[in-house]
Amino acid sequence: MDSLPARIELITQLEGHDDRSWHVAWNPQRPILASCSADKSVRLYTYKSLQEAEKASLTFTYHTTIPTGHGKTVRAIAWSPSGKTLATASFDSNIGIWAQDEEEGAGVDDDKGRSTEWECMTLLEGHETECKSIAYSSSGNLLASCSRDKTVWVWEVHPDYDFECMGVLMEHSQDVKCVAWHPHEEILASASYDDTIKLYVDDPSEDWFCFATLTGHESTVWALAFSPDGRYLASGSDDKTVRVWERVQEHKWECVAVLKGHERSVYSISWGKGSGDGLGWLASTGGDGTIHIWAMSSTAAEEGGKSTLVHKLIARFPCAHDVSDVNSVVWCPHQGLENVFATAGDDGLVRVWRVILA
C-alpha cells in the first residue's frame, strides 16, 4: 500500500435515485447539494456543519425531489452563482431552468429547509440531440451548454428567466462532452469526443468564436476544470490521463503536465482550493472507480525563467462506489469545507467524502 500523506474518508451516502446518478452540484450560496440521474429526477439535500472540538461534522438531510419532466436522463446540473437558479441538461436535448417562486417563499429556504416548490421557469431548446453538460459563467450572465449534436451554445441570461442565444459554436467534429467557464473571465472551454479542447471568447462587436484548440489527448476528453486562480485548465480523458494546460499568454494555453495513475477513462475532475498555500487540490475519478487527489503547486520562478507546475498525489481511494463507475466528482465550494467533495456513481448513489491530512 502506498504511503500517501492524506486519506479519504466517507462522510455519508445519499440514496434515492432509481437509476445511475450522473452529476452533483453544490449550491454556491446556500447549504444545498443537488444530484441528477437517469431516473430523470433531481434530488436536493441540505446539510449542516457542526463544529465539535477539532473535527467538523457534516449532516445531510433529504430536502426535496424535482421530478423535472425531462423525457430522458438528466445528465448534468448547474447552479447559477446567485444560488437561486438551477439548470438541468437532459438527453431529451432540452435545458430546464428551475427556481422557487420568490413571492411565495421569499426566495430562500430557511435553515430548517422549509420547502417551496422548484418550478421550471424556462425550457431552452435548440440542441438537436442529447445535451451533455451545462455551466454558468462566474458572473451568472451567461449559460453554456453542449451536445452530441457537436455544438456548444452560449445563452445570455435576461431578467424574468428570459434567455437570448449569443452563439452557436460548431467547432468540434464530434460529440461535445463538457463545457466549463473560467473562474473570473468570460472564457469558455469545451471538450469533445474528437479528442480536442476548444477555447472561446466573445468579440463584443460580433459573435463568440474559438480562439484556441488544445490537442494532445489521445482519446475522448470527458471533463474540464479550471484552477481556482484561472491560470490553469485541467482536462480528463478516455486516454486515462489528466492533462494540465497553462495560460502562457493572453490567448495561448500549453500543456504543462500529464497526470497518470487511472486505469480506465477519467470521467470527471474537479479543482478546489484545498488546504494549504498551493494552487489547490485536483480530484479525478472515472471508469476505474478510483478517486485520486492531487496537490497542485508551482515552484518559485527560476532566474530568467518561469515557474513550473508541480503535482503530487496525496490521496487515493479505490472502489469509491464499489464496482460501479464513478461519473462525477465535485469539491464543496464553501469556506471551511474545502476538503469536502461529493461523487455520483452508476450505482445511483451520491457519496460525500472528506480528505484528511495525516
Added chain:
Amino acid sequence: MAFSGALTLTDLNDFITPSQACIKPVEQSNKVDVKDAGSAATQIQVDSSGSYYEVSANGSAPAASSTKLETAQISLNDCLACSGCITSAESVLITLQSHTEVLNVLSTNSDPSSPAHRVPVLSIAPQSLASLAASVSSSSAQPVGPSRILRRVEAFCKDVLGFSHVFDTTFARHIALLEHGREFLERRAGMGKLPMLASACPGWICYAEKTHPEMLPFISATKSPQQVMGTLVKEWMGAKWGRSPEQIYHVTVMPCYDKKLEASRQDFYNEAYATRDVDCVLTTGELELLMREKGWDLSMPVGGEEDAARRGAVGLTGSGTALPELIAHPGTSSGSYLQSLVSMCADASPGPSALSVRAVRTADYEEHTLADTGAGTVLLRGAKCYGFRNLQNVVRKVGRDAGVQVGRGAAGRMAAVRVRGRPRRGDGAAAEVDKGYDYVEVMACPGGCVNGGGQLKPAVSAQEDAEGYARDWAENGVKLNTDGGLPSSDARWGTRGWTKKVEEAYWHGLPTPPPSPGPETINGTSGNLSDDHQKIQWADELASRILQDLCQPNTSEAIRWNTTMDDEAEARRRRLFRTQYRAVESEVNGLAVKW
C-alpha cells in the same frame, strides 16, 4: 463519391452544419428470389474493379451465378425527406447538380432543329455577380461592376458553353417582392398569421421544416426569386418561344448550396412534363471553376460591355422576352424583403412617415420601425435577422409573442416538462412598445446572401498563427475560415472584410446600402437612380403583362400586380407564384447513430 469539383470539406463555411452522419437506409431494389427455406444464404464479393457481387454462399459458385449489386445512391430527395442531418447541402451527395452535369447536358443536347433539343438558359443571382465582381476587382486596377461581369458571364455562357439566353434574377425578384407584398397585405387583413417570415433562404426553410414546424404558418408562401425565375423561363418564355417546359434546360447560378435543395423540392417539379422549373443549380464557385476549366478570363473585357450596362433601361420591346437587368432594390443585399414592405407601407400611409432602425448588438439583427410622424402610430414593425444564432432568438421571440409552443419531439424531447413561465412584465403602454414584429427578413448566413456558402472565397495568402508560424490547421480538421487561431476580430469568418467588399460590389457604386427611394431621392441628380427608376417602371409594366399572359384573367381591362382577378386566375397566380412547406418527421433511429 462525386462531390462537385469546386467543393472540398474545408471550403465549407455554412452555418447550419449536419448534426450527424447520414443514416438514410438504402432501399433494397433487388428482387429477392423465392427459395427454399434455409437455402438463402449468400455472400457479397468485391472484385478487383471495386464492384460488388452477390454470390451463393455454399460453394465455389462460378462467376455466372453471381449477381452484380447496385451501388447505393442517395438522392437529394432522400436528404430532404430525412432529418438525420439538418441538411447543409454541402455534406450531401450532390451528383445531380454539378458543373460536370451541365457540361454533359450541353454536350449531348440534340441539334436545335430536332424536337428533342432543349433550349439552354442560364439565370444568375445578383449576389453571385457581386462575388465575381469583387474577385475580379481585387486583382485589377479598376473596379469592375456587376453589369460588366454580367456581360462577360453572358459572353462565356453563350460563346463558349452554347447557352441561348442569359439573364440575371433581379426581375424575378421584382415579381417575388410584388407577390410578397401582396401576401403581407392578405395576412394583415386576417388571411394568415403574422409576423410573416421571409422564405427566400432555403437553409432557413430546411431548418424550420425539420426543427420548428410551428414556424411554418408564419413563413411567407411566396416563391423565392430562383423559383419565380423558373416559372418565368419554363412557363412564360417557353410559351413565347413555342417550347414546352421539358424542352428548356434551365440552369441558375446562386450564392448558396442550399438553393440546389430548393430547386429539387417536389413542389417545383412539373409532373405533366417531367421537368423541374430549375433543372440545375450551380454555385458562384462552381461557375468560376467552369470558367477556369474552359480557360475563360473573367478579368478581360468583352465587346460593348459599357453600352450594354445601360441596356436594362431601354423600355418594353414588343412581345419579346427581354427583361430589365440588374434592378437595384434598395434595402439589403439579401433581397430587400423588409425594405420593400417598409416602402409599401410608407406609400400607403396618408401622412408622412419615418423609419427608425435599431441594431440589436450587431448589424445582423436590426429592428426597423416605420411610424406615422403625425399621429405617432406604428405602421410597420420589422426586423432583419441573419445568421443561425439570431435565427434562434427570432424563433423564440415569435413563438413567445404568438403563443405557440416552440420545438417538438426530434429526439423524443419536450416530454412533460411543464414550463411555468411568467407573465411578461409591463402593462398598458409598456405592452404596446413590446409588441411583436409584423415581418422578419430571416437569412441563415451571417451577413446574408453576399456571404453565402457558395460564394468565392478571398485569396488567402498564408495560414499563419499569431507568432507567424505556419500551421497546418486542416490537419486537425479545423476549418480554415473559421479558426485562424487568432483572437483578432477577423479571425472567425476570416472573410468578414471580404464580405464587405462583396457587399460594396453588390451595390456597385451606390452608397452601401443606398438610401431608400423617398420622393427626394427619386428626382435626385444621380443618373444611376433615375435609370433605376425607369427600370422599375418597366419591371412593373412587364410584371403586369406576365400576370396577364400566365393567369389569363377573365377581363378586358389592363391589370396591375395588385389587381384581384377572378377566382380561376387567382388560383393560377397561387400555383405559379406561391408554394408551401411541410414538417419533416424525424426518421432518426437512435440505434443507428454513432455516439
